[in-house]
Amino acid sequence: MRIGIDPGMCEGNAVCEALAPTVFELDDRDQARVTDDVLAPDGSVPDEHRALVERAAEGCPRLAIQVTG
Ligand code: SF4
Known part of the structure; x- marks a missing residue:
């Protein structure tokens, strides 16, 4: 993603x-x-982190985080 x-x-x-x-x-x-711990060389983030990423995106009070892929 x-x-x-x-x-x-x-x-x-x-x-x-x-x-x-x-x-x-x-x-x-x-x-x-x-x-840097989760960012792959191509700029993507491995799918194993998706649950945490989505939790943070939903919790951001400014809706500043977009997740694609
Ligand atoms: S406003 Fe910025 S620091 Fe706060 S939860 Fe959203 S992305 Fe993170």
């Missing part, structure tokens, strides 16, 4: 990090990003 995070929507509240700490973290500008 691929994960998109809309920088115009993300307000850095770290809800995604709390719900899925292996998948999301905040950068030094308090913007969410996908961790």
Whole structure:
């Protein structure tokens, strides 16, 4: 799957990090990003993380996380 995070929507509240700490973290500008631990070289995220990713996407109060594939 691929994960998109809309920088115009993300307000850095770290809800995604709390719900899925292996998948999301905040950068030094308090913007969410996908961790290097789960990001494959081609920019995708292995399907084994889907349940956590979907939990975070549904929990994001700004609906800033898009999951495709
Ligand atoms: S939960 Fe949403 S708004 Fe909050 S840091 Fe994560 S992507 Fe950004």
